[in-house]
Amino acid sequence: MTTQLPLPPHFNPAKVGEVWRVPYQQRAIEAEAWTKQQNIQPAALDKTRVCLLLIDVQNTFCIPDFELFVGGQTGTGAVDDNQRLCEFIYRNLGVITKIVPTLDTHTVMQIFHPIFWVNANGEHPTPAATNITPADIEQGIWQVNPAVANSVTNGDYELLKKQAFNYVKQLSQDGKYPLTVWPYHSMLGGIGHALVSSVEEAIFFHSIARQSQTQFELKGENPLTENYSILRPEVLIGFDDKPIAQKNTSLIKQLLEYDAVIIGGQAKSHCVAWTIDDLLTEIQQVDSTLTNKIYLLEDCTSPVVVPGVVDYTEQANTIFASFAKAGMQIIKSTEQLTIDN
Template sequence: MQPQILPIPFHFDSNKVGEVWRVPYQKCAADAELWAKEHNIQPAYLDQKRICLLLIDVQNTFCIPEFELFVGGQTGTGAVDDNKRLCEFIYRHLGLITRIIPTLDTHTAMQIFHPIFWINAAGEHPTPAATSITSADIEQGIWTVNPAVANSVANGDYELLKQQANHYVKKLSQDGKYPLTVWPYHSMLGGIGHALVSAVEEAIFFHNIARQSQTQFEMKGENPLTENYSILRPEVLLGFDGQPIANKNTSLIKQLLEFDAVIIAGQAKSHCVAWTIDDLLTEIQQVDVTLTKKIYLLEDCTSPVVVPGVVDYTEQANATFKRFAEMGMHIIKSTDSLFC
């Protein structure tokens, strides 16, 4: 079936994608309803093929220059350019996308990957983004859990907190995951960095009203004792005592597998996007490996983490996406014809 490609609404200004501003909801809603009438856009519940657009962490903290963890990619403007294309993709395919599911990386200060959680012998916190903590670092006393956070995180049980943290760092190594990275405070709950990029929020809200399809927000990363790159599961599920410290997002996994197609974009290609897709692949392999054919990756709407002169995850991200393609997933661009 030839998909209906729509024009870009007049209100969209690509020059504002890298800025933060307030979405005028009431006007946007009125415009969306009028747009739906003009272009004969039907309510989403009438879709014969149900298509999901899964947007990973399209938030200010990752996507706006000068914010905490801006994903610049190799061009230096990666996330901004990605989101221009993403907004245009949403508007053009407004009549085809059944549901949009944005994930929201969500943090508070006292979490295992933030500076306040750790101290050295001098009582200093690790330098964010430049510090990874290994089991050897803990054994040698280079870094230890800050006793002051135990009251907020472990009901004052410092020994328990140390055991959990030590187990966590070892488990990351055993499972072949990235070592524990101390990140700058980011995606702070209640803060402006936690919010969706304004232009993307506007496009999502426009879709919400035009298709009469409730946007489904999915939170991740609130657990203080584990990182949560993927929306589908945290990095570590069990504590040192074998008891759960976090859970898989089983309801979302089930929901995604029931769509006729799932299109994935967001930030960053090397981290939260890659982890989410990898976890989805694991779940698919346990059910029916042919389901990979209904996964579409918008490669020009995602960028890898690149810190010039420090680290460049471009090659790793590209290799990971190549593996996904070899497993049957589709690597597409936002300008490709959508035959989901």
């Protein structure tokens, strides 16, 4: 990789944990001047094509006091990760061909939100503290809220019940986490859905400087399945063996064609891990040696930790170790990458 660039004067690491408006026009003018000053070429001229895949670097996960802030074991995990991530983007501006940010994207009436479920008293489950199993549904502890059918299945409550039970059953059969009732988060149109301001600024700066369109990838809109990984939802087939969702085949194909794919974002134990795991599955079906072109930014991602409740650090580290064993390269954002352009 070419020599790392200096940080541009506008970058303020102290603001990474805050929400603010990016001054686009001002940054665009500065980015064009920066390309001349630092002799940065347009991305179209890259001989080695490098993709930076950023998983869910959104306010909802990355700003303290937002719904699902990923604090990691330090309590400031995502903020520290994003400071390093911004610096990584700026220092490697001349080498990153395209940035692909994923956006967790939700509306109210979804299977993992409190409103979707009720108990015998008509009460909704407590988010983040409730898992729902097939046994819970069979025993009547939780049932699908009949009022939701109007929005999700055109009023067909029986269909909605069958789809929901099938979904919960498939999750337990696949050995993944049971259905978790999450707080309302990453709400489409809301401030939590937006990219972290400092990261958005860095991505915008890159787009202007390299004349490379940022490629936003949405996930999680389907009301009948969770979507931790950007590459596929948790469940693809409904109770009647008909598809309820599909894999992101175009992005999978695109990632496999890059010379290098660098991955960071939140959370290491959930959406990042499962995206990488799905990518590994796809690679192994094509050519297992392709794993050596996947770089994991281990200091730009943190696991889910709720002090005194749950700590996924060990699981996250274990799965990252398995990725390394499969041939992926675990790196730090400060390292000089050995990718030649």
